[in-house]
Amino acid sequence: MTKKEKEKIIIPTLFILVAILTIISLPREGQFKYQYQKGSPWMYENLDAAFDFPIIKTDEELRLEREKITRHFTPYFLLKPDIEAEQLRAFSSEAIRVELSDELQSKLLSLYKTIYSRGIMDNARYNELNPETGLALVQGKMADKKSSAEIFSHQTAREYFQNRIETFSKREVEAMRSSRIDFSIFIVPNLIYDESTTFAVQSSSLQDISLTKGIVYTGQRIISKGEIVTGTTEQTLNSMRAEYNSKIGFSGSIPLLIVGQTLIIILTLFVIFILIQAIRPKMLHNIAELIFTLFLFLLVVGGSSLVYKIGPSALYLLPFPVIVLFLDSFFPTRFSLPVYILFLIPLAVITDGYHLLLINLIVGGIAVYVFRFWGRGWQQFLSALFVFIAFLLTDLAFHLISEGTFNQLNGTIVRNYGIASILMIASYPLVFLFEKIFGFVSLSRLRDLADTGNKALRELSEKAPGTMQHSLQVANLAETAARTIGADALLCRVGALYHDIGKINNPQYFGENQTASFNPHSLLNPRESARIVIQHVEDGKVLAKKFGLPSLVSDFIETHHGRTRTEAFYTTWCNEGGDPANVEDFTYEGQLPTTPEHVIVMLADAVEAACRSLKDYTPESISSMVNKMVRQRVSEDQLQNADITYRSLRRIQETFKVQIQEMYHSRITYPKRKRLK
Numbered sequence: 001m002t003k004k005e006k007e008k009i010i011i012p013t014l015f016i017l018v019a020i021l022t023i024i025s026l027p028r029e030g031q032f033k034y035q036y037q038k039g040s041p042w043m044y045e046n047l048d049a050a051f052d053f054p055i056i057k058t059d060e061e062l063r064l065e066r067e068k069i070t071r072h073f074t075p076y077f078l079l080k081p082d083i084e085a086e087q088l089r090a091f092s093s094e095a096i097r098v099e100l101s102d103e104l105q106s107k108l109l110s111l112y113k114t115i116y117s118r119g120i121m122d123n124a125r126y127n128e129l130n131p132e133t134g135l136a137l138v139q140g141k142m143a144d145k146k147s148s149a150e151i152f153s154h155q156t157a158r159e160y161f162q163n164r165i166e167t168f169s170k171r172e173v174e175a176m177r178s179s180r181i182d183f184s185i186f187i188v189p190n191l192i193y194d195e196s197t198t199f200a201v202q203s204s205s206l207q208d209i210s211l212t213k214g215i216v217y218t219g220q221r222i223i224s225k226g227e228i229v230t231g232t233t234e235q236t237l238n239s240m241r242a243e244y245n246s247k248i249g250f251s252g253s254i255p256l257l258i259v260g261q262t263l264i265i266i267l268t269l270f271v272i273f274i275l276i277q278a279i280r281p282k283m284l285h286n287i288a289e290l291i292f293t294l295f296l297f298l299l300v301v302g303g304s305s306l307v308y309k310i311g312p313s314a315l316y317l318l319p320f321p322v323i324v325l326f327l328d329s330f331f332p333t334r335f336s337l338p339v340y341i342l343f344l345i346p347l348a349v350i351t352d353g354y355h356l357l358l359i360n361l362i363v364g365g366i367a368v369y370v371f372r373f374w375g376r377g378w379q380q381f382l383s384a385l386f387v388f389i390a391f392l393l394t395d396l397a398f399h400l401i402s403e404g405t406f407n408q409l410n411g412t413i414v415r416n417y418g419i420a421s422i423l424m425i426a427s428y429p430l431v432f433l434f435e436k437i438f439g440f441v442s443l444s445r446l447r448d449l450a451d452t453g454n455k456a457l458r459e460l461s462e463k464a465p466g467t468m469q470h471s472l473q474v475a476n477l478a479e480t481a482a483r484t485i486g487a488d489a490l491l492c493r494v495g496a497l498y499h500d501i502g503k504i505n506n507p508q509y510f511g512e513n514q515t516a517s518f519n520p521h522s523l524l525n526p527r528e529s530a531r532i533v534i535q536h537v538e539d540g541k542v543l544a545k546k547f548g549l550p551s552l553v554s555d556f557i558e559t560h561h562g563r564t565r566t567e568a569f570y571t572t573w574c575n576e577g578g579d580p581a582n583v584e585d586f587t588y589e590g591q592l593p594t595t596p597e598h599v600i601v602m603l604a605d606a607v608e609a610a611c612r613s614l615k616d617y618t619p620e621s622i623s624s625m626v627n628k629m630v631r632q633r634v635s636e637d638q639l640q641n642a643d644i645t646y647r648s649l650r651r652i653q654e655t656f657k658v659q660i661q662e663m664y665h666s667r668i669t670y671p672k673r674k675r676l677k
Helices: 003-025 059-071 081-097 102-118 123-128 154-165 170-178 195-207 231-248 254-279 281-285 287-310 312-317 321-330 333-344 346-351 355-373 379-403 412-427 430-438 443-449 455-463 465-485 489-498 526-546 551-559 567-575 596-611 619-635 646-663
Strands: 053-056 076-079 135-139 142-146 191-193 212-216 221-223
Touching: 003 254, 003 281, 003 287, 053 231, 059 195, 076 195, 081 102, 102 154, 102 170, 123 154, 212 231, 221 231, 254 281, 254 287, 254 333, 254 346, 281 287, 287 312, 287 321, 287 333, 287 346, 287 430, 312 346, 312 412, 321 333, 321 355, 321 412, 321 430, 321 443, 333 346, 333 355, 346 355, 355 379, 379 412, 430 443, 443 489, 455 465, 455 489, 465 489, 465 596, 465 646, 489 551, 489 596, 526 551, 526 567, 551 596, 596 619, 596 646, 619 646
Parallel strands: 076 135
Antiparallel strands: 053 212, 076 191, 135 142
C-alpha cells in the first residue's frame, strides 16, 4: 500500500474518530430557543409563561443582601466572670495591704460589681459596634441582645467609676488618695469577642438568603413582540431559562438533539479540513501535525463539555488562549488563528450563548500578538498581564453594551480571568511535551538553536571560523529573503546556521577556512578533493544527531547542495584528462529541496559563496552573479520538487541583490598623509 493510499484511509478515519469522541462529550441539553439582549427589541411572538417558575435574584441583588447582612449583623460577645473575680481578688489584696476600712472596701466592691455586671468592652471593639444592631451577650448557653448604650467601653467604665467616687465622703476620698493606689486599674474588659459563634450564626443567616423573589404563573405575559428587553424582563427571561434547563429540561427528541449536535461538529470539522487544504495542505501529508491539530480541537470541545457539566461558571477559568499559543508555536499565525476561531464555535452549542466564545476569540488574538514580543522566560508573566487586561476590557465592553452603566459589575470576573491568565502561563510549557510526542520544533526551540552561543555553533566557530562567518552571512540573506516571500524566517535562519556544520571535521579543505599560503587540495587529485568536500554533508548528518538537532533543521544539511556537482573539481578532472562521463564522483548525494525554506537556504548558500569570488562588487556584477546561480539551480532541476513559484524566486533574487550590495559595499579610501619637508 502506497503512502497516498494510506493517507486516504487514515485522514478520514481521524476526522470521524474525533467527531465521534466530541459528540459523545457534548452535554445532552437542548438550547433555550430564545436569544435576547437587554436594550434590544423582542424579535419573537408574544411570550407567555408555559409553566410556573420563580424569579431568580441577580448576582448583584444577592451581593447587596449579603453585604447588608454582614454590615448589620449582631456580633456575639462572651461575658467572662473569671476576669471579674480575678480583678476583685487583686483589689481586696491591695485594700488589705493599705488597710482600707471595711466600709470603704465594701462600697468599692459594690461599685466594681455594678460596672462588671453591665459588661466592659475594649475601646476598639466598642467603637466598631453598630448602634442599630448592638451586640449579643452570651452567658452560659443563653444569648441576650443588648444595645451599645447598655454596656461600658473601657473608657466609659473608668469615667463612670471616677464619677461615682466623687459621691463618696471626704474622709473616704482622702483615704483612697493616701493609699496611693490607682483603683481604676482593676477595671478591665470582661466582654470577649466570640468569633466562632458570630461566624457560625452569620454563615447560617447568609445561607438562609432566598435565591428567588416572586413567582411567574402559567399564562402570565412575560414580553410582547417588539417590546424592548428591560433589566426586569431580562431577569424574568433568565429565570425562565434556568427553570427550563434545571427542571423542565429538553422536552424534544434526544435522538434529534444528537443529530443537531452531530451536524454542528461535522460542519465545523469540515471547515477545518477546508482551511487546512487552503492554507497548510502539507498537513494532509503529515499525520503527526493533523493528529496534533485534531487533538487540540477535541481538548477544547471535550474539556469545555466536561467543565460545563461540573459548573457552567467554571468555563471562565479555562485558559482557552493557550490553545492558539500551542498552534502558533508550530504553525504560522495565518493558519493557527483561523483554526483556533473554528475550535471555539462549539462553545456556542455547549454554553447556549456567544459571550464566552467572543471573549476568548478576541483575547486569543491578543495573546498571539503579545507572545511574539514577550514569550520567553519571565516576560511570559508580562504577556499574562496583557491577556488579563484584555479579558477584563473585553468583558467590560460586553457589559457596557448590555447594561449601559458601570453599575452591577461583578467582582468575581477579576478572580476568574486572573486564574485563567495564570493557568495560561502554567500550561504553556506543555508545548515542549507536544514537541517531544509529535516530533515538532517549537518557536522556543528554534530561538534557542539560533543562539550562536550554543554548543554546536560554538564548536563550529572555534574549529571552522571561516565557515561560521559564511553561515552567518547565509543566515542573514536567507532570513531577509524568507520575510520577503512570507516563508518561515526563523527556520531559514536556523537552517542556514547549521547547513555546513559537517565542515567541523575537515575545516582546512574548505576555502573560507584556508590561508593564502597553502591549499591542501594542491596535494590531492580532483576526485579525492571532491570526495572530501562532498563528505561534509554526511558528516553534517552525523553531527546533527550528536548535537540533537531536530530533523526539521538537519534537513537543511541534506538539501543545501541537493544533487549538484562540485564544478571546480570536475572541470579540473576533465582538463587533466579524466573521463567526463565519471560525473557521480563529483556529485552530491543529498536530497532535493521540497519547501520554500529549503530553496532559500540553498540559493543563499550558493550566492554568498559565489559572490565572494567577485573582484568588483558593482551592482551589475552582483546582479549577474545572483542571476547566474539561481538560473543554474533551476536549469539543473534542483528545484523540481520544491513548493515554490517563479514569482517567489524572482523576489528572492532581487532581495539577494540588495543584500549582497549592502554586505559588500565599497569602502572609503583614506588619503595618505604627506610628509612635511
